[in-house]
Amino acid sequence: MLDANRDYPLGTRRPDLLSSPTGRPFQELALGDDVDRADLRATPETLRLQAEVARGASRPQLADNLVRAAELASIPDDTILEIYTALRPRRSTAAELEAWATRLEELGAPSNAAFVREAAAVYAERGILAV
Amino acid sequence: MPSERSARFEHREELELRRELLIEPLPELGLVAMDGPNDPAPSLVVEDGRVVELDGRREQDWDALDWFVARYGIDPEAAAEASALSDDELARMLVDVDVPRERLVRLSRGLSPARLARVVGLLDPVELMFALKKLRARRAPANQAHVTNLKENPALLAADAAEAAARGFAEIETTVGVSRYAPLNALAILIGSQTGRPGVLTQCAVEERLNLRLAYQGLVTYAETLSVYGTETVFVDGDDTPWSKAFLASAYASRGVKVRFTSGGGSEALMGESEGKSMLYLEARCLSLVRAAGSQGVQNGSISCVALVLSVPGGTREILAENVLAAWLDLEVASGNDAIASHSQIRKTAKLMGQFLPGTDFVTSGYSLMPRYDNMFGGGNYDADDLEEWLTIQRDWQVDAGIEPVDEPTLLAVRERAARAAQAVWEAFGFPPITDEEVELAVRCQDSRDLPDRDRAADVLAADRMLAEQLSGLDVARALADRGFGDVAEAIFAMQKQRVAADYLQTSAIVGPDGVVVSAVNDPNRYAGPGTGYALEGERWQRLQRLPYTVDARLLGAPEGATKVVEELHVSNMGNEPDEVVVAVGPAFGDALTETINGLPHDAVLAAILDGIREEGGTPRVVRIRRSSDVAFIGHDGALLSGSGVAVGLQSKGTALIHRADLQPLDNLELFGMAPSLTLESYRQIGRNAAGYALGRAVAPVPTVLDNYARAKLIVRTTLLHARETAEVDRLAPPVDLAPVAVGV
Numbered sequence: 001m002l003d004a005n006r007d008y009p010l011g012t013r014r015p016d017l018l019s020s021p022t023g024r025p026f027q028e029l030a031l032g033d034d035v036d037r038a039d040l041r042a043t044p045e046t047l048r049l050q051a052e053v054a055r056g057a058s059r060p061q062l063a064d065n066l067v068r069a070a071e072l073a074s075i076p077d078d079t080i081l082e083i084y085t086a087l088r089p090r091r092s093t094a095a096e097l098e099a100w101a102t103r104l105e106e107l108g109a110p111s112n113a114a115f116v117r118e119a120a121a122v123y124a125e126r127g128i129l130a131v
Numbered sequence: 132m133p134s135e136r137s138a139r140f141e142h143r144e145e146l147e148l149r150r151e152l153l154i155e156p157l158p159e160l161g162l163v164a165m166d167g168p169n170d171p172a173p174s175l176v177v178e179d180g181r182v183v184e185l186d187g188r189r190e191q192d193w194d195a196l197d198w199f200v201a202r203y204g205i206d207p208e209a210a211a212e213a214s215a216l217s218d219d220e221l222a223r224m225l226v227d228v229d230v231p232r233e234r235l236v237r238l239s240r241g242l243s244p245a246r247l248a249r250v251v252g253l254l255d256p257v258e259l260m261f262a263l264k265k266l267r268a269r270r271a272p273a274n275q276a277h278v279t280n281l282k283e284n285p286a287l288l289a290a291d292a293a294e295a296a297a298r299g300f301a302e303i304e305t306t307v308g309v310s311r312y313a314p315l316n317a318l319a320i321l322i323g324s325q326t327g328r329p330g331v332l333t334q335c336a337v338e339e340r341l342n343l344r345l346a347y348q349g350l351v352t353y354a355e356t357l358s359v360y361g362t363e364t365v366f367v368d369g370d371d372t373p374w375s376k377a378f379l380a381s382a383y384a385s386r387g388v389k390v391r392f393t394s395g396g397g398s399e400a401l402m403g404e405s406e407g408k409s410m411l412y413l414e415a416r417c418l419s420l421v422r423a424a425g426s427q428g429v430q431n432g433s434i435s436c437v438a439l440v441l442s443v444p445g446g447t448r449e450i451l452a453e454n455v456l457a458a459w460l461d462l463e464v465a466s467g468n469d470a471i472a473s474h475s476q477i478r479k480t481a482k483l484m485g486q487f488l489p490g491t492d493f494v495t496s497g498y499s500l501m502p503r504y505d506n507m508f509g510g511g512n513y514d515a516d517d518l519e520e521w522l523t524i525q526r527d528w529q530v531d532a533g534i535e536p537v538d539e540p541t542l543l544a545v546r547e548r549a550a551r552a553a554q555a556v557w558e559a560f561g562f563p564p565i566t567d568e569e570v571e572l573a574v575r576c577q578d579s580r581d582l583p584d585r586d587r588a589a590d591v592l593a594a595d596r597m598l599a600e601q602l603s604g605l606d607v608a609r610a611l612a613d614r615g616f617g618d619v620a621e622a623i624f625a626m627q628k629q630r631v632a633a634d635y636l637q638t639s640a641i642v643g644p645d646g647v648v649v650s651a652v653n654d655p656n657r658y659a660g661p662g663t664g665y666a667l668e669g670e671r672w673q674r675l676q677r678l679p680y681t682v683d684a685r686l687l688g689a690p691e692g693a694t695k696v697v698e699e700l701h702v703s704n705m706g707n708e709p710d711e712v713v714v715a716v717g718p719a720f721g722d723a724l725t726e727t728i729n730g731l732p733h734d735a736v737l738a739a740i741l742d743g744i745r746e747e748g749g750t751p752r753v754v755r756i757r758r759s760s761d762v763a764f765i766g767h768d769g770a771l772l773s774g775s776g777v778a779v780g781l782q783s784k785g786t787a788l789i790h791r792a793d794l795q796p797l798d799n800l801e802l803f804g805m806a807p808s809l810t811l812e813s814y815r816q817i818g819r820n821a822a823g824y825a826l827g828r829a830v831a832p833v834p835t836v837l838d839n840y841a842r843a844k845l846i847v848r849t850t851l852l853h854a855r856e857t858a859e860v861d862r863l864a865p866p867v868d869l870a871p872v873a874v875g876v
Contacts, residue, residue, distance in 0.1 A: 010632050
């Protein structure tokens with residue numbers, strides 16, 4: 001269990017917990033020929049650690065946001081932008097949003113799936129689904 | 132003159148302030164600052180652990196914002212705690228140093244938007260400032276810069292970003308005139324910022340899809356383009372919902388981008404859908420939603436609608452209340468002050484003080500590093516012209532508002548290195564070259580008009596290539612490392628590594644030059660009264676008070692190598708001749724000091740007075756009074772020695788009078804207190820008048836010029852010169868006669 005007071009910033013205090021998406025230890029990332037652009041992103045695990053830090057600092061909503069981010073980290077840009085567009089007002093029917101929720105579950109993003117379902121329920125109430 | 136009007140009223144109508152409209156509140160259009168007649172009465176009902184009523188509306192009547200806030204933003208336990216407290220009690224807690232910030236933040240999780248607005252509305256301006264100081268999330272304030280130019284010249288963008296970084300801005304935002312330029316502008320400020328100071332966060336304000344791509348390529352590290360609004364209609368008209376915005380925020384975070392939302396009073400009224408609610412209430416809804424969405428922060432305080440909010444009574448106070456609300460909700464606050472608030476310099480700076488003095492996470496959401504001409508964010512409330520004002524006001528108040536003084540040679544060097552680094556990357560990527568001429572002009576120019584036009588068609592093709600080939604921050608670092616910019620390369624690589632650690636996603640995060648993230652997690656504001664929290668002191672205070680244009684007081688007044696222009700003859704005796712006029716000079720005259728406050732050499736001044744006396748038929752004698760540096764006593768002592776009873780008294784700084792022996796020391800015939808406006812001709816006239824009085828003629832007083840700024844301009848110099856003269860005083864020393872030393876001897 002992380003201690004926000006002791007372990008943050010992770011990059012300086014707990015680099016041992018961090019690695020790149022390709023599995024390189026954080027401490028070994030250096031500007032050389034062998035590093036790849038794919039190394040230079042946060043992993044879902046790192047984002048979950050940051051969510052833990054936020055929760056430990058009594059910021060539950062920020063933590064939830066970072067959990068959703070962790071789930072989205074390995075989802076391609078285009079898919080993310082499609083979901084964003086689907087969530088905009090009057091873009092999607094209830095069924096379409098439900099399909100995105102199911103897809104997000106399949107992609108290992110249950111929090112985002114629940115989030116989309118909650119949106120769909122309110123959109124129906126407020127008349128901002130596609131007709 | 133026109134018969135009916137007051138010339139003063141007419142004149143005032145022409146002044147800057149009157150270029151804006153001030154209006155009576157119009158609540159039905161949302162043009163009311165706070166406590167609008169249509170704002171709902173606060174309420175928050177929790178049943179079975181969930182919110183069922185919010186600000187007078189039951190679930191079935193909720194709009195999307197109510198749903199979102201109720202579902203994600205309210206902590207039922209905190210609601211129970213808060214419901215036991217009255218509005219007054221909560222308001223007092225906001226300004227009570229013994230109530231910790233943590234407790235207030237916890238309580239804020241149990242308050243409805245209407246209650247939040249009502250409670251902060253109980254605070255007066257000073258209380259609001261105090262609450263803001265106490266509630267700010269990060270211990271130390273910081274600032275954000277805007278860097279743009281109308282030609283979208285990359286060398287100039289890089290140079291300006293480097294200067295912003297070197298001046299201590301923690302974040303730099305750019306934008307585009309033409310959106311296809313975005314990758315190049317983002318690249319230029321990335322290179323510039325990391326040249327100026329490693330660790331500065333950068334963003335390029337463009338449409339979300341493009342912004343995400345820039346983020347993905349590691350060219351930007353934060354975004355604050357996520358706007359939210361306080362009514363459902365405006366929100367939906369803006370083509371978003373709370374869920375779409377929150378999802379976007381998570382998407383940015385998933386790409387390692389720090390995000391803050393944007394909201395601010397007046398936007399709903401501007402878009403015609405305020406539901407007749409007050410600005411502060413609608414902003415409380417926005418902020419409740421921002422926190423519910425899990426944003427670490429917000430830029431708020433009206434932002435681009437600031438001039439609209441300032442049109443209604445209490446507007447400046449409302450904007451400050453917005454910032455306080457955001458801080459109370461535990462959000463990082465970038466507190467506006469970026470859009471032009473008023474034509475009036477006085478008025479806009481009066482507004483600024485609300486954020487400047489308490490300090491916010493970012494005192495401005497964008498200080499225009501460049502002159503206004505090149506600002507593409509709509510002008511810039513404060514810009515390059517105002518930098519020294521800002522630095523001086525920091526020094527005046529001993530307040531850190533996030534900008535550091537840097538001397539010109541240092542800045543020129545930093546700007547040049549950044550422009551050269553950009554030139555190297557452009558060359559490495561095969562982009563249209565940045566010429567040496569562009570670099571040189573970018574370093575020294577006033578604005579982009581001084582630079583040659585670039586081939587814009589070729590530039591946008593290069594920008595397209597950046598996206599198509601997915602040139603990344605890593606590629607930039609490698610290009611710089613290969614071309615002799617190893618330190619800049621390492622700094623840019625370090626920013627890429629920050630994305631891996633993602634520490635800067637926490638609340639109020641900035642990155643220090645050592646690469647260590649500083650946020651509300653590891654450096655929280657724990658202000659609890661005097662002697663606690665952040666204070667501008669020690670080395671930082673020394674740094675912020677040493678402005679490049681402060682002067683060494685010890686060097687004033689006594690020019691190096693000056694030689695004395697009088698020599699002392701003997702102790703003075705009483706004169707006998709009725710036409711004798713004494714010129715009595717101060718203890719330092721022509722010796723320790725050799726020129727007046729406006730730079731007239733003492734020998735020339737003395738010669739002019741002597742000439743004047745002789746022209747009018749008098750016989751001058753020069754005497755040094757050593758017992759006093761006060762012009763009244765110098766003059767009166769001189770008069771007592773004068774055969775005619777009349778003397779000219781002259782201090783070394785140039786202040787003069789004409790005195791007569793039968794007058795009281797503090798009386799005189801004529802006083803010339805405005806030494807800075809005296810010319811050699813004035814001194815000659817003083818000599819003539821003194822002789823006229825001595826010879827019993829009718830004398831017209833010497834005309835004097837009134838300069839109302841003389842005191843402000845010269846009071847320091849006056850003090851130092853007078854101190855120098857006073858240092859020469861010998862209370863027991865008798866007057867001595869002087870002879871001018873011949874010029875050239």
